[in-house]
Amino acid sequence: MAGLADWGEAVIVFRRPDDASFPLQMTSQSSSASAAAPHPANTLEADSLSASLTVRDLRASIAWYRDVVGFTLDREMVRDGVLRAAAMRAGAVRILLNQDDGAKGFERTTGLGFSLNVSTRQSVDVIADRIRSHGGTLDSEPADMPWGARVFRVRDPDGYALAFSRPLG
Numbered sequence: 001m002a003g004l005a006d007w008g009e010a011v012i013v014f015r016r017p018d019d020a021s022f023p024l025q026m027t028s029q030s031s032s033a034s035a036a037a038p039h040p041a042n043t044l045e046a047d048s049l050s051a052s053l054t055v056r057d058l059r060a061s062i063a064w065y066r067d068v069v070g071f072t073l074d075r076e077m078v079r080d081g082v083l084r085a086a087a088m089r090a091g092a093v094r095i096l097l098n099q100d101d102g103a104k105g106f107e108r109t110t111g112l113g114f115s116l117n118v119s120t121r122q123s124v125d126v127i128a129d130r131i132r133s134h135g136g137t138l139d140s141e142p143a144d145m146p147w148g149a150r151v152f153r154v155r156d157p158d159g160y161a162l163a164f165s166r167p168l169g
Contacts, residue, residue, distance in 0.1 A: 050096060051096070052095075055100060061086075085097060117163040119165050
C-alpha cells in the first residue's frame, strides 16, 4: 500500500447547518509565479493552510491519526515536562493536535460546523479500507460525486469530520 506521505494539495469543504457542503480549492503559487504576477495590496496571498484541533486525549488522537489514517508524527511539543501538542503530517497536509486544558469544559461538543477535506492522488477506496481495517468507522462509503471527485467521510475520536477525495478520471 502506498504511504500517505505522497498526498498533494488540500481542499477545504465548508458545511452549512443544513448539511449542504461546497468545496474550496486551496492552492499556492510558486515564488517565481508570485514575483511575476503581483497581487493587489488588499488581496491575501497565502502559501498554506493547516488545521489546529483541540482534542480530549492527545495520545489517543496521535495514535488515531497515525495508526488508523496513516499520518506521520512530525513533532511533539512538550512544556514543563508535559506533552501539550503534536504536529501530524501527510505529504503537504499538516494537522496540529492540542491537548484540551479543560478551561471551557471537557463536555463541550467539538467539530461542529465544518469538515476538513484531504485531496489525494491515492485511491480513496484503499484509504477507506485502511481506516476500516485499523478500527475506524466511516461516516460515508467512497462514492463518485457530481463535482468530479470520489469521496468518503470519517470522524476522528473528538468528532472532527474529515473528507478524503480524489479527482475522477
